[in-house]
Amino acid sequence: MSAIEGLETAHHHADEHAHHHEAQSFWQKYIFCEDHKVIAKQYLITGILWAVVGITMSVIFRIQLGLPDSNLSWLKPILGGWISDAGKLDPNFYLALVTMHGTIMVFFVLTAGLSGTFSNFLIPLQVGARDMASGFMNMLSYWFFFLASVIMFASLFLQQGPAAGGWVIYPPLSALPQAHPGSGMGMTLWLASMAFFIVSQLLGGINYITTVINLRTRGMSFDRLPLTIWSFLITAVLGLISFPVLLSSVLLLIFDRHFGTSFYLSDIYINGEALPNVGGSPILFQHLFWFLGHPEVYIVLLPALGITSEVIATNSRKPIFGYRAMIASMLGIAFLAFIVWAHHMFVTGMNPFLGSVFMFLTLIIAVPSAVKGFNYITTLWKGNIVFTPGMLFSIGLVSLFVSGGLTGIILGNSALDIQLHDTYFVVAHFHLVMGAASAFGLFAGVYHWFPKMFGRMMNTSLGQAHFWLTFIGIYLVFIPMHYVGIAGFPRRYYQFTSYDFTHKFMDMNMFISIAAIFTFLAQFIFLWNFFYSIFKGRKAPQNPWRSNTLEWTAPIIPGHGNWEGEIPAVYRWSYDYSKPGAKEDFIPQNIPYSQTPESNFPHENELIATEKVIESQNFNDQFKTHH
Amino acid sequence: MENVQQYKLEREPQETLAMDPKKFILWLFLVTIIMLFASQSSAYLVRRAEGNWLEFEMPQIFWYSTVVLLMSSVAMQWAYFSAKKDQFQQLKIAISITFVLGLIFLYMQFQGWKELVAMNVYFVGNPSGSFFYVFTGLHGFHIITGLIVLVFALFSAFKLNVHSKNLRRIQISATYWHFLDILWLYLFVFLLTFN
Numbered sequence: 040m041s042a043i044e045g046l047e048t049a050h051h052h053a054d055e056h057a058h059h060h061e062a063q064s065f066w067q068k069y070i071f072c073e074d075h076k077v078i079a080k081q082y083l084i085t086g087i088l089w090a091v092v093g094i095t096m097s098v099i100f101r102i103q104l105g106l107p108d109s110n111l112s113w114l115k116p117i118l119g120g121w122i123s124d125a126g127k128l129d130p131n132f133y134l135a136l137v138t139m140h141g142t143i144m145v146f147f148v149l150t151a152g153l154s155g156t157f158s159n160f161l162i163p164l165q166v167g168a169r170d171m172a173s174g175f176m177n178m179l180s181y182w183f184f185f186l187a188s189v190i191m192f193a194s195l196f197l198q199q200g201p202a203a204g205g206w207v208i209y210p211p212l213s214a215l216p217q218a219h220p221g222s223g224m225g226m227t228l229w230l231a232s233m234a235f236f237i238v239s240q241l242l243g244g245i246n247y248i249t250t251v252i253n254l255r256t257r258g259m260s261f262d263r264l265p266l267t268i269w270s271f272l273i274t275a276v277l278g279l280i281s282f283p284v285l286l287s288s289v290l291l292l293i294f295d296r297h298f299g300t301s302f303y304l305s306d307i308y309i310n311g312e313a314l315p316n317v318g319g320s321p322i323l324f325q326h327l328f329w330f331l332g333h334p335e336v337y338i339v340l341l342p343a344l345g346i347t348s349e350v351i352a353t354n355s356r357k358p359i360f361g362y363r364a365m366i367a368s369m370l371g372i373a374f375l376a377f378i379v380w381a382h383h384m385f386v387t388g389m390n391p392f393l394g395s396v397f398m399f400l401t402l403i404i405a406v407p408s409a410v411k412g413f414n415y416i417t418t419l420w421k422g423n424i425v426f427t428p429g430m431l432f433s434i435g436l437v438s439l440f441v442s443g444g445l446t447g448i449i450l451g452n453s454a455l456d457i458q459l460h461d462t463y464f465v466v467a468h469f470h471l472v473m474g475a476a477s478a479f480g481l482f483a484g485v486y487h488w489f490p491k492m493f494g495r496m497m498n499t500s501l502g503q504a505h506f507w508l509t510f511i512g513i514y515l516v517f518i519p520m521h522y523v524g525i526a527g528f529p530r531r532y533y534q535f536t537s538y539d540f541t542h543k544f545m546d547m548n549m550f551i552s553i554a555a556i557f558t559f560l561a562q563f564i565f566l567w568n569f570f571y572s573i574f575k576g577r578k579a580p581q582n583p584w585r586s587n588t589l590e591w592t593a594p595i596i597p598g599h600g601n602w603e604g605e606i607p608a609v610y611r612w613s614y615d616y617s618k619p620g621a622k623e624d625f626i627p628q629n630i631p632y633s634q635t636p637e638s639n640f641p642h643e644n645e646l647i648a649t650e651k652v653i654e655s656q657n658f659n660d661q662f663k664t665h666h
Numbered sequence: 667m668e669n670v671q672q673y674k675l676e677r678e679p680q681e682t683l684a685m686d687p688k689k690f691i692l693w694l695f696l697v698t699i700i701m702l703f704a705s706q707s708s709a710y711l712v713r714r715a716e717g718n719w720l721e722f723e724m725p726q727i728f729w730y731s732t733v734v735l736l737m738s739s740v741a742m743q744w745a746y747f748s749a750k751k752d753q754f755q756q757l758k759i760a761i762s763i764t765f766v767l768g769l770i771f772l773y774m775q776f777q778g779w780k781e782l783v784a785m786n787v788y789f790v791g792n793p794s795g796s797f798f799y800v801f802t803g804l805h806g807f808h809i810i811t812g813l814i815v816l817v818f819a820l821f822s823a824f825k826l827n828v829h830s831k832n833l834r835r836i837q838i839s840a841t842y843w844h845f846l847d848i849l850w851l852y853l854f855v856f857l858l859t860f861n
Binding site: 172173176241244245246248249250252253254279280281282283284286287288290291294298299300301302317318319320323326327330 | 687690694698702713719804
């Protein structure tokens with residue numbers, strides 16, 4: 040550790056220190072704040088609140104599915120008229136719950152809550168920048184997200200109910216107000232909210248890319264970037280390319296709904312009366328939607344994988360296995376994400392030849408995914424593993440990623456998909472590989488970077504208990520769900536009591552629901568631990584996980600501008616753990632090779648000559664022009 | 667410590683940035699616009715291939731508006747060169763011409779819509795007409811945003827804030843304006859070819 044201090048004093052310039060800060064008002068500091076760390080926390084807290092709403096919804100409809108005879112009158116204070124006098128859930132509201140659960144979890148929790156939190160928090164701190172490229176745009180990004188949140192939340196309280204056409208909002212269900220009570224005002228608000236959400240994501244994503252490419256500190260070349268940053272960069276590029284496509288599909292849908300155009304509508308009869316719309320194609324919407332929708336899966340998953348790479352390497356006390364292969368596999372996944380969208384549409388009457396092309400491309404995704412799974416396991420192999428809660432959740436992510444990915448190989452087959460499409464098998468598959476895996480990435484990130492965010496530690500024992508209960512609970516929910524799906528249970532059905540074939544699986548359905556309630560209750564451990572630790576947690580040390588990345592060289596609670604004095608320079612990659620000969624089992628990125636002759640490899644000794652070049656480079660210090 | 671300081675004094679730090687972050691942000695923003703129109707174009711082609719497609723002749727006025735937009739781009743480039751050479755009078759004239767031509771373009775597009783209506787091609791009806799309105803409308807919307815960017819450049823030009831040492835604002839407006847010009851050329855050719 041003395042090495043770091045020595046370096047800091049060596050770079051200490053009295054004149055560099057001169058920039059002073061004007062006192063900011065409460066509004067500037069906490070509300071319309073342009074500091075990336077505050078924005079990250081705003082995203083995190085909003086995401087957690089949305090997660091509570093979204094998961095509560097899933098528990099309500101799981102009770103309906105698994106315990107169809109139960110009396111839900113006790114929910115009347117919250118749901119009011121949606122519970123009938125006999126204590127039954129309104130069938131239309133059931134559809135709305137399923138729709139809103141999907142929308143909230145995919146977009147508001149796992150896109151904004153995950154990517155928004157950690158891209159904002161970690162990119163400037165890990166690449167060595169004072170802040171994002173444009174703090175103003177970043178602030179706008181959060182407030183557009185907030186506006187989208189308010190609109191979506193308001194739609195929950197409509198008398199007709201929120202949007203209920205499924206989170207994929209296929210027309211004509213979503214296009215015609217006559218189709219469903221939720222397709223009126225509820226869908227209008229859904230579309231408005233998503234339009235703001237897209238703007239928010241684009242503002243955020245443009246900032247992430249610009250910051251990673253343009254504002255890296257001295258010496259932070261692309262092959263020294265932590266894998267977290269690589270994953271955030273690739274995620275942002277995916278969003279940049281796919282969200283405008285969602286915007287255009289939503290735009291055409293809005294024209295169909297409110298101006299009477301016929302992009303998606305044709306030959307529709309309601310109560311025997313033909314609608315005037317002719318010449319549209321509902322399949323067109325599906326193509327446009329899934330061109331976003333599939334990359335969206337990776338927008339959700341890749342940040343979780345990046346966080347996992349960092350946490351697993353740190354807590355195995357080993358360099359990540361296959362650093363370049365990890366980057367290549369993420370690039371491969373990102374590329375393939377754009378050319379597999381039609382595997383969501385195998386049963387739309389697609390040309391079987393086209394279907395087999397998309398099947399082939401889909402199955403190729405197994406290759407880069409397997410590379411990642413393999414590299415995580417080989418990083419763990421023979422490591423000095425420290426089972427922090429963040430580490431447990433990262434290992435849990437690898438497990439969920441593998442077990443959920445296996446069923447992806449089954450679903451990717453166009454022939455098998457005819458049987459399995461829109462059954463609970465699909466639900467179980469994507470909840471494991473995308474939902475739970477990404478949620479585990481989110482948990483891992485929160486547990487790991489909580490000390491940097493709030494300057495305090497979360498309780499480890501509670502974290503471990505939270506992990507085991509969640510991990511067991513998730514598998515208890517979703518493994519039986521595969522069987523229910525193979526048995527033919529279609530998704531989004533209100534109840535299964537009226538069919539013969541579903542009778543013998545009702546006990547299994549009940550088991551799933553009880554496991555879901557169990558998992559739901561376990562999350563309160565996290566909520567308590569999180570909010571309690573913000574105020575009362577143990578004070579965090581400078582580098583609690585003995586990690587290499589730059590954020591741990593900043594003050595324990597970094598101020599505006601992250602580093603006091605100069606931004607540290609970077610001389611090595613971020614995975615020098617347990618290097619043979621080194622004094623400690625980690626060497627932070629800002630330690631030059633010239634200070635560690637005992638552990639250098641021959642080619643690293645040659646790099647000592649480049650240190651002068653790195654030091655003489657521009658600082659990329661944004662504040663130098665501002666102040 | 668002294669050594670380090672001395673070393674710093676001797677050598678100016680090298681520029682490591684290849685690109686100004688603000689300009690980079692603009693280019694990424696252009697990518698999103700490209701994706702927006704790319705998805706619209708592909709939707710257009712997919713829908714057109716399905717048949718039941720109303721064919722109509724593009725009104726003549728869109729040819730003229732294209733010329734107007736091209737001229738505005740030339741004026742924009744003139745403004746940029748003037749700013750580079752610190753010729754403030756020419757800069758003011760050029761940037762004003764760009765702005766006025768942009769407004770004329772918008773007006774002509776609107777006239778084009780009127781002619782379409784006169785030809786019985788409506789926004790609500792066969793998707794071929796609807797797409798035409800969506801394409802021109804979306805582009806028109808972006809022209810309005812381009813004009814807003816231009817207004818900022820215009821004001822700072824009149825306050826003499828745009829000069830050879832402060833070119834960022836005029837560069838950003840010029841890049842965006844040229845992009846919108848090229849985008850329109852693409853849409854124009856696209857709509858002519860696949861009418």
